[in-house]
Amino acid sequence: MRGPGRRLARVTDGERQGLVVASHGRHCLVESPDGSRILCHAKGKKNEAVVGDRVRWRPTGDEGVVAGVQERRNLFYRQDEIRTKSFAANLDQVLVLIAAEPEFSEMQLARALIAAEAQHIAPLVALNKSDLVEPFERAWRRLLPYQHMGYGVLPLSLRMSKDTDREHLLRHLQGKTTLVLGPSGAGKSTLINLLVPQAQALTGEISQALNSGKHTTTATTWYWVDAERTTALIDSPGFQEFGLNHIDAAQLPALMPDLKPHVAQCRFYNCTHRHEPGCGVMAAVAEQPGAPAGRIEPSRYRIYSSLYEELTQPRY
Numbered sequence: 001m002r003g004p005g006r007r008l009a010r011v012t013d014g015e016r017q018g019l020v021v022a023s024h025g026r027h028c029l030v031e032s033p034d035g036s037r038i039l040c041h042a043k044g045k046k047n048e049a050v051v052g053d054r055v056r057w058r059p060t061g062d063e064g065v066v067a068g069v070q071e072r073r074n075l076f077y078r079q080d081e082i083r084t085k086s087f088a089a090n091l092d093q094v095l096v097l098i099a100a101e102p103e104f105s106e107m108q109l110a111r112a113l114i115a116a117e118a119q120h121i122a123p124l125v126a127l128n129k130s131d132l133v134e135p136f137e138r139a140w141r142r143l144l145p146y147q148h149m150g151y152g153v154l155p156l157s158l159r160m161s162k163d164t165d166r167e168h169l170l171r172h173l174q175g176k177t178t179l180v181l182g183p184s185g186a187g188k189s190t191l192i193n194l195l196v197p198q199a200q201a202l203t204g205e206i207s208q209a210l211n212s213g214k215h216t217t218t219a220t221t222w223y224w225v226d227a228e229r230t231t232a233l234i235d236s237p238g239f240q241e242f243g244l245n246h247i248d249a250a251q252l253p254a255l256m257p258d259l260k261p262h263v264a265q266c267r268f269y270n271c272t273h274r275h276e277p278g279c280g281v282m283a284a285v286a287e288q289p290g291a292p293a294g295r296i297e298p299s300r301y302r303i304y305s306s307l308y309e310e311l312t313q314p315r316y
């Protein structure tokens with residue numbers, strides 16, 4: 001059998017296989033199966049690798065050149081009018097970390113969840129700072145619709161209950177590759193440091209390797225949680241301005257688990273769920289809480305409508 005996947009998977013003489021554990025522009029850090037790491041350069045656009053990619057590479061002196069990127073299981077990315085930004089590839093899970101304070105944006109959360117659904121990556125939500133009792137309760141209530149639509153929501157108190165949280169988190173992360181996303185101030189660094197105590201030192205080394213000495217912006221980074229290297233966390237900036245331009249507006253309800261079942265009740269097959277008569281989605285928004293067929297929260301319907309508008313706006 002021929003095909004790009006097959007061809008790239010074959011390692012020829014002098015080539016090695018590795019995992020991309022950090023990337024910055026056209027450079028990446030590749031980890032070999034023995035755990036050693038080497039700085040590699042991409043040769044041509046086709047070989048630009050993102051964190052989580054499995055690559056073939058060739059040594060050139062004490063550095064390397066990426067010879068090919070293996071076919072990806074998935075690629076988690078965002079896209080606005082100007083550019084596409086890849087977070088990471090070959091993920092099992094996306095963990096969205098938010099907190100009681102600062103107050104989280106439900107729109108931002110929804111965008112990350114939709115992007116994960118579009119790539120068939122399982123999302124998990126964690127709400128930090130349960131010690132801030134009143135704001136935590138408020139935030140927890142705002143997340144109830146997400147629990148009802150089947151998303152796991154973990155309560156955390158990362159600064160206080162270290163061991164409990166570590167165990168709780170590990171139960172959900174064990175053996176998986178998880179991308180951690182979250183708004184600034186939610187506790188992402190606290191979470192990474194709890195699970196990967198050597199993270200800070202590693203980040204320093206990595207940014208030094210990738211930027212030849214300059215400690216500039218932190219790039220996306222892969223961390224092993226266990227010595228056996230079976231559980232991984234990926235830390236990535238860029239939760240803000242989560243563009244969904246790569247998603248077709250008509251596809252949105254299928255990526256929103258609370259809207260999805262109601263589409264079958266719409267009179268028109270091409271219903272946009274915004275003004276049509278006989279719309280199953282709008283009928284579910286009008287339902288009382290606890291309705292047997294399921295209700296759509298007004299906040300979720302507003303998110304749907306504004307994303308629909310955003311994604312159907314003429315682009316120049």
Ligand SMILES: Nc1nc2c(ncn2[C@@H]2O[C@H](COP(=O)(O)OP(=O)(O)OP(=O)(O)O)[C@@H](O)[C@H]2O)c(=O)[nH]1
Binds near residue numbers: 129156
């Ligand atoms: N009250 C409370 N504060 C916490 C908790 N966990 C973390 N914090 C605090 O929240 C602040 C932000 O935590 P960080 O881990 O730096 O958050 P971050 O998401 O990495 O933020 P950036 O560095 O801005 O991206 C710090 O002052 C932490 O000490 C918690 O469980 N409860």
Ligand SMILES: [Zn+2]
Binds near residue numbers: 263274280282
């Ligand atoms: Zn409809």
